[in-house]
Amino acid sequence: MSRKIFIDASLGRKTPYTPIWLMRQAGRYLSEYMEVRNRAGSFLDLCHSPELSAEVTLQPVDILGVDAAILFSDILVVPNEMGMELEFIKGVGPKFPKPLTSDRDLENLDMSASEKLGYVYKTIEIVRNRLADDKALIGFSGSPWTLATYMIEGQGSKTYARIKKILYSDPAYLHALLEKLTIVITQYLEKQILSGVDAVQIFDSWASALEKETFFEFSWRYMVKISESLKEKYPNIPIILFPKGVGSYLDGIYGNFDVFGVDWGTPIELAKEKLGDRYILQGNLEPTRLYSKEAIKSGVTHIIETMQNRRHIFNLGHGMLPDLDRENAKYLVNLVREMSSRY
Amino acid sequence: MSRKIFIDASLGRKTPYTPIWLMRQAGRYLSEYMEVRNRAGSFLDLCHSPELSAEVTLQPVDILGVDAAILFSDILVVPNEMGMELEFIKGVGPKFPKPLTSDRDLENLDMSASEKLGYVYKTIEIVRNRLADDKALIGFSGSPWTLATYMIEGQGSKTYARIKKILYSDPAYLHALLEKLTIVITQYLEKQILSGVDAVQIFDSWASALEKETFFEFSWRYMVKISESLKEKYPNIPIILFPKGVGSYLDGIYGNFDVFGVDWGTPIELAKEKLGDRYILQGNLEPTRLYSKEAIKSGVTHIIETMQNRRHIFNLGHGMLPDLDRENAKYLVNLVREMSSRY
Numbered sequence: 001m002s003r004k005i006f007i008d009a010s011l012g013r014k015t016p017y018t019p020i021w022l023m024r025q026a027g028r029y030l031s032e033y034m035e036v037r038n039r040a041g042s043f044l045d046l047c048h049s050p051e052l053s054a055e056v057t058l059q060p061v062d063i064l065g066v067d068a069a070i071l072f073s074d075i076l077v078v079p080n081e082m083g084m085e086l087e088f089i090k091g092v093g094p095k096f097p098k099p100l101t102s103d104r105d106l107e108n109l110d111m112s113a114s115e116k117l118g119y120v121y122k123t124i125e126i127v128r129n130r131l132a133d134d135k136a137l138i139g140f141s142g143s144p145w146t147l148a149t150y151m152i153e154g155q156g157s158k159t160y161a162r163i164k165k166i167l168y169s170d171p172a173y174l175h176a177l178l179e180k181l182t183i184v185i186t187q188y189l190e191k192q193i194l195s196g197v198d199a200v201q202i203f204d205s206w207a208s209a210l211e212k213e214t215f216f217e218f219s220w221r222y223m224v225k226i227s228e229s230l231k232e233k234y235p236n237i238p239i240i241l242f243p244k245g246v247g248s249y250l251d252g253i254y255g256n257f258d259v260f261g262v263d264w265g266t267p268i269e270l271a272k273e274k275l276g277d278r279y280i281l282q283g284n285l286e287p288t289r290l291y292s293k294e295a296i297k298s299g300v301t302h303i304i305e306t307m308q309n310r311r312h313i314f315n316l317g318h319g320m321l322p323d324l325d326r327e328n329a330k331y332l333v334n335l336v337r338e339m340s341s342r343y
Numbered sequence: 344m345s346r347k348i349f350i351d352a353s354l355g356r357k358t359p360y361t362p363i364w365l366m367r368q369a370g371r372y373l374s375e376y377m378e379v380r381n382r383a384g385s386f387l388d389l390c391h392s393p394e395l396s397a398e399v400t401l402q403p404v405d406i407l408g409v410d411a412a413i414l415f416s417d418i419l420v421v422p423n424e425m426g427m428e429l430e431f432i433k434g435v436g437p438k439f440p441k442p443l444t445s446d447r448d449l450e451n452l453d454m455s456a457s458e459k460l461g462y463v464y465k466t467i468e469i470v471r472n473r474l475a476d477d478k479a480l481i482g483f484s485g486s487p488w489t490l491a492t493y494m495i496e497g498q499g500s501k502t503y504a505r506i507k508k509i510l511y512s513d514p515a516y517l518h519a520l521l522e523k524l525t526i527v528i529t530q531y532l533e534k535q536i537l538s539g540v541d542a543v544q545i546f547d548s549w550a551s552a553l554e555k556e557t558f559f560e561f562s563w564r565y566m567v568k569i570s571e572s573l574k575e576k577y578p579n580i581p582i583i584l585f586p587k588g589v590g591s592y593l594d595g596i597y598g599n600f601d602v603f604g605v606d607w608g609t610p611i612e613l614a615k616e617k618l619g620d621r622y623i624l625q626g627n628l629e630p631t632r633l634y635s636k637e638a639i640k641s642g643v644t645h646i647i648e649t650m651q652n653r654r655h656i657f658n659l660g661h662g663m664l665p666d667l668d669r670e671n672a673k674y675l676v677n678l679v680r681e682m683s684s685r686y
Contacts, residue, residue, distance in 0.1 A: 168637070248590030
C-alpha cells in the first residue's frame with residue numbers, strides 16, 4: 001500500500017475509503033482561482049506561468065480536501081506548441097484562427113512540441129514539492145481525436161462539419177494527423193511522468209461527436225495506443241481514459257489501461273456491469289447536483305451503494321461549473337469519505 | 344394493408360421495402376425552401392402561414408421521393424401560444440426574452456393554447472389535400488421536458504443551469520409546468536390528428552441533458568402519458584417517441600406507443616436487441632454521412648443488414664444539416680428502397 005489512496009485505488013488495491021477528486025476542480029467557482037487568474041493576465045499567460053499554475057493546482061486540495069490534485073493547464077497548449085496560433089476569446093472560448101486545411105499544414109506541424117512544454121513540466125515539479133505525501137498529482141492531455149477536432153474546426157462546433165467531411169471523404173488525412181498527435185501526446189505524457197505526476201488522464205471530450213464505428217477507428221484506438229506505450233515503460237503509473245458520452249459503446253471498450261472515466265450520461269451500474277471487472281471506474285456524479293445538498297446526497301448514495309468502495313474513484317461525470325457552490329463541493333467530499341468508509 | 348407504406352411499417356406490418364423520411368427534410372439544404380423562407384419574411388411568419396408552410400412541407404416529398412411528409416412548423420409555437428413572447432434571432436436561434444421564473448409566470452400560462460394554433464391545423468388540411476394517397480403526413484410536438492427547458496432557460500443552453508437548479512431545488516415547480524405542457528401538447532396533437540395527420544412524433548431533443556433517473560422522472564413519463572392518452576382515443580394513429588441521446592437508458596424504456604426513434608449515438612444493433620421486439624425502430628444514419636456517397640453506402644448497408652426490412656423505418660439519427668447535398672439525400676432514399684426491397 002502506498003501512502004496515496006488515489007494510487008492504491010487506481011491500481012485496484014482495497015482502500016479505507018473511496019478517493020475523490022473533481023474534474024475542473026481548479027476553476028472559476030473558486031474566488032482564489034479568480035484572484036490568480038486576474039493576476040496572471042490572459043488565460044494563456046496563466047498556463048505559461050509555472051508558479052501561478054502550481055498555485056491554482058494546489059488550491060482545491062487545500063480548500064476541498066480532495067485526494068488528488070490535477071495539473072492546471074489546457075489541452076490546447078499541445079497544438080499551440082505544434083505551431084498553431086491560439087487565442088482565447090472572452091465569452092467564445094478558444095480559437096485557432098488558422099485551422100488545418102492542407103497537406104502543407106499537416107507537414108508544418110512541429111513534432112518536437114513536447115520539448116517546448118517546459119512550463120508544464122516546471123509546474124509539475126513545483127506542485128510535487130509542495131503537495132502532501134498522501135495526495136496524488138494527476139497529469140493529463142487531450143486525446144488525439146479531441147485535439148484534431150479543435151485543430152480542424154478551429155473552435156468548438158455543434159455539427160463538426162469540417163472534420164466530419166474529412167473523416168468521410170479523406171480519412172487518410174485525418175489518420176495522418178491522429179498519428180502525429182499520438183506521437184506528440186505520448187512524449188508529452190512521458191515527460192509529465194518523468195517530472196513527477198503519479199497518474200495521467202486522457203480527456204476525450206468530443207468522443208460523443210462520433211458514432212460507434214468511427215469512435216473506435218478515429219479516437220479510441222489512438223487513446224489505447226498512447227496508453228499501451230506508456231504502460232510498457234511505466235507499468236506502475238495508472239492511466240485513466242475518459243471518453244465522454246460513449247455509454248452506448250461500452251461493449252467495444254478494450255486495451256491496457258487502468259481506470260475508465262464514466263460520464264454522468266452513463267449509468268454507473270451499466271458501467272460496472274460492462275467494465276467493472278476489467279477496469280477501475282471513475283465517476284460519475286451529475287455536476288449540477290452540486291446546486292443542492294439533497295441532490296448531492298441522493299446521487300452519492302446511489303453511486304456509493306452501487307460501487308461499495310471497490311474498484312472505484314469518486315468524481316463528477318463532467319467538470320465543475322463556474323456557478324457551483326464551493327460549500328456544496330466540500331460537503332460532497334466529506335460525504336463520499338464518510339459513506340464509502342462504511343464498506 | 345393501407346396504401347401508405349409508412350403507416351404499415353409503423354404498425355408492424357410487413358412492407359415491400361423499408362419506408363424512409365428524414366428529420367428536418369424541409370429545410371435550408373433545399374434552395375426551394377430558402378426561396379419560400381425568404382418570401383415569407385421572418386421564420387415565425389413562415390410558421391404562421393398555412394399556405395407557405397404547406398408548400399415547404401410538400402417539397403421533400405416531391406424532390407426526394409420520401410414516403411412521408413412531416414408538418415413544417417416549430418416546436419416553440421406551443422409555448423408562444425401559451426403566452427410567451429418568442430423571437431428568432433439570426434445566428435443565435437430562438438429566444439424567449441422573458442423566461443419563466445415565478446409562480447405567477449406559471450399561473451399566467453394560457454391553457455387554451457391548442458385552440459390558438461389554427462394555422463397549424465390549416466397547414467395540415469392543405470397538405471392533406473395535395474399529398475399523394477400513398478404518402479403519409481406526420482404531425483409533431485416537442486416533448487414537455489424539451490419545451491420546459493426552453494421556457495425556463497429562455498434559449499438554447501450548454502449547461503442547463505437554470506432548469507437544473509429548479510429540478511434539484513424545487514422539483515414541484517418543474518412538475519407543475521410539465522403537467523401543464525402535457526395537457527396542452529395532448530390537446531395539440533389530438534387536434535393535429537383530427538385535422539388529418541396519419542401519425543405523430545414527439546421530439547425530446549434535450550433528453551440527453553438528463554441523467555437516467557431524472558430523464559425518466561422529468562421527461563419520459565410525460566411523453567408516455569401523452570402517448571397513452573392519444574392511443575386510447577386513436578389506436579390506429581402511430582405514435583413515434585424520439586428522446587435524443589438516451590442510448591444508455593434503453594433498459595428503462597416502456598409504455599404504450601408504436602415507434603422508438605433511435606439517434607445516431609445509439610448503435611442500431613443495441614436498440615434492436617433492447618427494444619426491437621416491443622417497438623418499431625426508426626433511424627438512425629449519422630447525418631454527416633451525407634457528405635459522401637461512400638459513407639452513405641456503408642452506413643445504409645450496416646443499418647439495413649441489421650434490420651432486414653422488419654419493424655423498421657429508415658431515417659437519419661438527427662436532423663438534416665443546412666450544408667448537406669440534396670443529390671446525396673436522393674441517393675440515400677433510392678439506396679434504402681433498393682437495398683431493403685431485397686428482404
